[in-house]
Amino acid sequence: MALFNSTTARFPPAMSMSMNPRDRPSDPLSRLRFALETMPGSRKYVFTPATRAEILSELYDAFWGQYAHMFLPLSNSSLPMHATLSQVQAELGFAGAGAAEDPVIPGRPCGHIFTKGESCFRCKDCALDESCVLCNRCFRASSHENHNVSFFIAQQSGGCCDCGDPEAWRQSLQCPYHPVLQEAEELSHAALNTPDTTPRTAPRSISEAEIPPVPNFPFRAPCPPELRDIMGRTIGYALDFLLDTLDYSPDEPTIPDNEADLRLQPSADPMQKDQYCVILWNDDKHSFDEVIQLLCDTTNRDRKDATAIAHTVDEQGREIIDMNANAGRLLEIALIISKIELGVTVRRAYDTFREQVAMVIIEWLVDLTRSRLGADTLVTREVIAAELLSPRRRESNIYGSGPQIPDLSADVPGAARIDWLFLYHTRLWKKPRMCLKEIYASILTLSHPHKIAVGSHFAAVYHRVIDAYLLVDREAETSIKYFALQLFTVPSVASYVVRHHDLVTRLLNIIINFFTNQIAEKRILKNTTASTDAGELDVESFPFKSKRFMPVFSDLRYLCHNQPVQRLIASNVSFIHKFAKVCQLFMCVHPNKRAATSHVEYETDAWISVFNVTLSLSRVIKVYGEAFAWATPSQLINAITTVVLEIITVCTLSNDKLDKNKFSAPAFHSVAFGDVEYTIIEFDVLEEWVSFHHSLHWLLAELLKHVDILSEESLLQVGVASVRDLFMRISTEPMILTMIDFPLRVLSMVAQIRSGLWVRNGFPIRGQLLHYRDFMLRELCYDQDLFILQTSLIILDPNTVFVSILDRFGLLQFFCGSVVHPVYEGVQLSSMVEEVLYVIITLLTEKASASKMPLPAAVRREIIHALAPGPCSYTDLVKRVAERFVDDVCFEHVLADVAHFRAPESTSDT
Incomplete structure (x- = not known):
């Protein structure tokens, strides 16, 4: 370590600016450091292809030192200008590089990284989930006869072939190129069958020292310790230079208000030279013609140059459109561009140049993942992984102005370089983002411990990644957040991050705090309490209008879909407690009231946002409920008790979740029907507020689908004889009647809308009905409400339930013989009768959920x-x-x- 510190000490500005090239350090790593430090000024901040070639040359020289012959044939002791190592190795066929087929190594997954435009294959019969794909070679080599196969074109690089991964497939693919090793399967099963434990509250990430060498690789090349050391130090320094540069980069494209603010921007420039760049960032909202014309108008370029810039911005993610010392003029250009909401920044040329150097470093690292040391294709990736999983070596910059460096000490003690790269992903542009994803994917395929390690570090900073994705990131489609798909769908990784990082609970906290708008300074505030009383829902607020929240629910669904996580959810009561709080938050959101006399004045489209949230939440509810198929009787009883008590707390207005200006505490009245008097809930759907959204009831419905677990013997062990006795022990009959009345109100409202009684509410009410009953939400919402009513027929007196149904539909007097209704007119009355008969017939004959019909x-x-x-x-x-x-x-x-x-x-x- 002392050698590293001495050979890479920072060159003072005076020395770096005045040192004669002949006095350059002789040590390759020191030469690299000297070159990168002095290059911005010596190149006058202009980055050219020759600059890129020089940086690559310095990087390679420092990387292999005196061992270039181990990476290249003896006749090629150095790389040609502008060439990369993997490219030259493939062209020369060095140690098998560029061969049409890689050697067969049992236990090694394919790991082929897809490039943009490459075909990917998916077999629904073989794949564990939709994220598991095959490359063309593996698909052609494996048998998928009579299987449901689809293919698609990769829209961006970063994904990889899952052939040879035992966790990705329902059955062995029998691919001749990637036979699964029995030991690998046993290791995977061992990771999945870890005993159920309580999730750790203090996160634990895996360090580089805990990862064993990749086993069962027969093509190991002898690597001298000195070479291994210099490779690690060079990659470590390159990563630290990258992070030191990004310390000064902005999280999102903004422009200073004036020249004074521009000069006060954080900068690594030791000379604080007033040379600035205007940078245009990628944008999917504007057409090429619009951007080209704007560039012609603002920068006085001809159309050919403007077109070239526009295409570079589209391909690379950003481009410099002007550079000079006239800060006022540059700010004027940036202001004009920003008026049409194009991303634009004005920064010192020194920092911009360093960012371009950082891009070359990332490209170099990608090249190393594709290169080999002799016949060994793993060693360079292992070194990169080791350095990424090690803490960064940061030196205080006494020359530049202080950067805004996030404090990770509270969340991730001893943060590794990969943690910082995840955090700084938003500061990069399109091309380097895709390159980094490719590097991460190449590490995942090294070994199972590497996959767990990367997953643990991603989980450690996940909340920061979500903050950036939801509130900052301009290019959401290239966000590192989508890396979760490659991690959370792996059962062993999902199990690890839930157990060791309590990620499910943290995700639920993020959802609660985001939708209650607990946001400050582009961060979702942390709330570790189990209560949702900290905030209320406003369906007109930013969180509901943002569509980016959907993938957050998807991440939660991916995690909870894995079998080991489902077992943990079923066995640990804290999971159902926390999820019930999330469902409680969305109970009765955005209620409707019938416009009886005049049409609503303003038809809001807020219902669309609410239904988008409902769709996302109900999918998670489905998966969460399915987890209790693994529950013991006592665990299922505890879950049902928890959810029922939450429902009753909300429905009786015992807490402040429902708007008391729209909802009132349950009131009862006595009605006579068939010479018998019944005490039921008093509520008029025609006059009161009713919501389509009862997420707690949907969760209860999912839990009740597993009552086959509750045998008579298991119920007697907890002191009850039947499911009805269980509910009566949880609460009273009036409270259970109150609980089932909420979904019953929705069914009545649906019938009234279909009968034309809500026409004055306009299109929004029709749209809500259409989505709730007839499209994707039917099974997740409408059918769940019906199942709650079916369940009520065995919990309560069936006659009381049927009378409640008739009363809620406003047809009690009709079925007593009165054919005249005070509100329903002729056609409406007959339609309502048809609707209530449909509900009753369905309740009595629909048995799919009650009988657990096979899929x-x-x-x-x-x-x-x-x-x-x-x-x-x-x-x-x-x-x-x-x-x-x-x-x-x-x-x-x-x-x-x-x-x-x-x-x-x-x-x-x-």
Whole structure:
């Protein structure tokens, strides 16, 4: 370590500016340091292809020192100008590089990194989930006869082939190029079968020292310790230079208000030279013609130059459009560009030049992941991984102005370089972002411990990544947040980050705090308490209008879908407690009240945002509920008790979750029906506020689908004889009646809307009905409400439930013999009667959820019902069938059994 410190000590500005090139240090790493420190000034801040070539040359020289012959044939002791190592190795066929086929190594996954435009294959029958894909070579080599196979074109680089990964497939692919090693499968199973434990509150990331060497690799090349050391120190220094540069970079494209603010910007420039750059950032909102014309107008360029800049911005992510010392003129250009919401920054040329150097360093690291030392294709990636997982070596900059460096000490003690790179991802532009993702993907394929290690570091800074994604990042499509898909869908990684980083609870806290708008200084405030009383929902606020929240729910769903995480959810009561709080937050959100006399004056579209949230939340509820298939009877009873008590607390207005200006405490009244008097809830759907959204009830419905676990013996062990006794022990009959009344109100409102009684509420109410009952939310919301009512028939007196239904539909007097209704007119009355009969028939005959119908049988029934009205295209069919059924492996096979496919005969056929 002392050698590193002495050979890479920072050169003072005076020395770096005046040192004669002949006096350059002789040590390669010191020469690299000297070159990178002095290059901005010596090149007058102009970055050219020759500059890039010089940086690469210095990097390679420092990387291999006197061992260039181990990376190149003896006749090629150095690389040609502008060439990269992997490119030259492939062209020369060095140690097998560039061969059409890699050698077969049992236990090694494919790990092929997809490039933009490359074809990727997915087999639904073989893959564990939709994220598992194959490259063309592995797909052609494995058997997928009569399987449901699809392919797509990679839109960006960074993904990798999963062939050879035992955690990615339901069954062995039998790929001859990547046979699975028995030891690897046993290691994977061991990781998944870890005993259930309580998640750690203090996160624990895996360090480089804890990762063993990659096993079972027969092509190891002898690597001298000196070479291994210099490779590590060079990569470490390059990464530290990259991070030191990004310390001064802004999180998002903004421009200073005036020249004084511009000069006060954080800068690493020791001379604080007044030379500035205007940088245009990538944008998906504006057309090429619009940007080209703007560049011509603001910078006086001709159309050819402006077109070249526009294409560079699109491909690279940003480009310098002007550079000089006239700060006023540059600010004027930036201001004009920013008026049409194009991303633009004005920064010192010194810092911009260093960022361009950092881009070359990232490209160099990508090249190293594709290179080899002799026949060893792993050693360079292992060194990169080791340096990424090690803490950065930061030196205080006494010459430049202080950067705004985030404090990670509280969240990630001893943060590694990879933690900082995850955090600084938003400060980069399109091209380096994609390159970094490729580097991360190449590390994931090294070994299972490497995959766990990267996952643990990503989980450690996940909340910061989400902050940036939701509130800062201009280019969401290249956000590092989407790296979660490659990590959270791996069962062993998901299990580790949930156990050691308590990631499910942290995600639920993020959701609560984001939607209650607890946001300050572009950060979602932390709230570690289990209560949601800290804030209220405002459906007109930014969180609801932002569509970026959907992938956050997806991350939660990916985590909870993994079997080891599901077992943990079922066994640890804290998970259902916290999730019930999240569901409680969205209870009865955005209620509706019937416009009886005049049309609503202003039709808001806030319902669209609310339904987007509901769709995302209900998918998580489905997965969360499915976890309790692994529960013991006592664990399921505890979960049901928790959710029922939360529902009653909300529905009785015992807390402040419901707006007391719109909802009132439950009131009861006595009604006579069939010579018997019943005490039921008093509520008029025609006059009161009703919401479509009852997330706690949907969660309860999912839990109740597992009551087959509750045998008589298990119920007797907790002191009850039946499910009805269990509910009566949790609460009283009036409270249970109150609980079921909320979904009943929705069914009544649906019937009234369909009967034309809410026409004065305009299109929004029709749109809500359409989504709730007829499209993707049907199984997740409408069917759940019906199932709650079905359950109530065994918990309460069925007669009381039926009378409540008739009363809520406003048809109690009709079924007592009065054919005149004070509100329902002729057609409306008959329509309401049809609707209530439909609900009653459904409650008595629908048994899919109650009997836990096997999935293939449920899919078969859904397809038959969808095709009953007549033939339709595949696209229309999947819209009529629940998303869960379409995504299942059996869907296409069942479809082939029950329907005939008629191939199109012309281009106009559907």
